[in-house]
Amino acid sequence: MDHQDVLLEVDDQGLAILTLNRPERRNALGATLVDALRGHVAALARDPGVRVVILTGQGDAAFCAGADLKERAQMGPEEVERFVGGLRAMMDEVAALPRPTIAAINGAALGGGCELALACDMRVAAAGASLGLPETHLGIIPGAGGTQRLPRLIGVALAKELIFTGRRVQADEAQAMGLVNRVAGPEGLIEACRRLAAPMLGAAPIALAQAKRAIDGGEGLSLAAGLTLEGECYAVTIPTSDRVEALAAFQEKRRPVFKGR
Numbered sequence: 001m002d003h004q005d006v007l008l009e010v011d012d013q014g015l016a017i018l019t020l021n022r023p024e025r026r027n028a029l030g031a032t033l034v035d036a037l038r039g040h041v042a043a044l045a046r047d048p049g050v051r052v053v054i055l056t057g058q059g060d061a062a063f064c065a066g067a068d069l070k071e072r073a074q075m076g077p078e079e080v081e082r083f084v085g086g087l088r089a090m091m092d093e094v095a096a097l098p099r100p101t102i103a104a105i106n107g108a109a110l111g112g113g114c115e116l117a118l119a120c121d122m123r124v125a126a127a128g129a130s131l132g133l134p135e136t137h138l139g140i141i142p143g144a145g146g147t148q149r150l151p152r153l154i155g156v157a158l159a160k161e162l163i164f165t166g167r168r169v170q171a172d173e174a175q176a177m178g179l180v181n182r183v184a185g186p187e188g189l190i191e192a193c194r195r196l197a198a199p200m201l202g203a204a205p206i207a208l209a210q211a212k213r214a215i216d217g218g219e220g221l222s223l224a225a226g227l228t229l230e231g232e233c234y235a236v237t238i239p240t241s242d243r244v245e246a247l248a249a250f251q252e253k254r255r256p257v258f259k260g261r
C-alpha cells in the first residue's frame, strides 16, 4: 500500500488542509514525515491558489507526539544533531509560509508537536486536546523553536513554568493563557477552523502576506523600526490590482474579487 506520512487536500476556495498521517505512532516526527511536510510546505508557498493552510493530525489521540523517540533511539549524537537541524528548518519554513496558517490541534501536541503548533499563526484546539513541552524531562530542551516562540506568545514566566515542569495543559487552560486562540465547540475541530479561516479566504492574499510579514518581522524591533517595516510592507500593497479592485467594489457596492495580484 502506498503509505503517505502527510496528506494534502486543497478545496476550490484555496483552503489547504495538511494532515500528519502516522496515527499508529501518534503522528510523531519521523524522518520521512519531516521530509514530506517540508516538500508540501515548499509547494504550498509557491502555489498562488492556496490562501489559508490548516495543519492537523490524523486520529483523536494526537496532533503530533513530537520527535519520533523510537527512531531517535537508533541515532548517534551526530545524526541527532543533523536531524534536529532539519526539524528546525521545517518549523521555520512553516512559520515563513506567506499565508495564514492554523494548527488544528486534534489531540496531544507534545514536544516538537507543540513547537509545530507554535510555528503556525493561530491555534484551535479540540476540547480534549493538550499541549506540553516535556523535553527537560527527557534530558534535552525544546530544540525547534519552543524556548523562543512560547515566551513570545504567552510571556516569559508562564513559558518557563511549562518548560521547567514539562506540565501538559488542557485545551481550556491553554486558551486562558493565550496558547490557543479558540477551543472548538460541538461543531467539530475542522469546522471551527474553517469558520476562523472563512474571512481570510475573502481577504486580499498580498495584503495578508504583508500583514504577516509586518507582524512577525516587527517582533523584537523598536517601535520606530517596526513602523518603518510596516511602511515597507504597506508599500508592497499599493501597486496591486487587488487594491484597485477593492476601491472599485466599494464604489459599485459589491464584494471585491481578489486575484492575489
Ligand code: COA
Residues within 6 Å of the ligand: 024, 025, 026, 028, 061, 062, 064, 065, 066, 067, 068, 069, 070, 071, 108, 110, 111, 112, 134, 135, 138
Ligand atoms: N515517538 C515514537 N512513537 C511514539 C511516540 C513518539 N514520540 N509517541 C507515541 N508513540 C507510539 C507509542 O510508542 C505506541 O507504539 P506501540 O503501539 O508500538 O507501543 C503508539 O505510538 C501509541 O502510543 P500510546 O502512548 O499508547 O498512545 P496514547 O494515545 O495513549 O498516548 C501520547 C498518546 C502522545 C500522549 C503518548 O504516546 C505520549 O506521551 N508520547 C510521548 C510524547 C513525548 O514525550 N514526545 C517527545 C517530546 S520531545
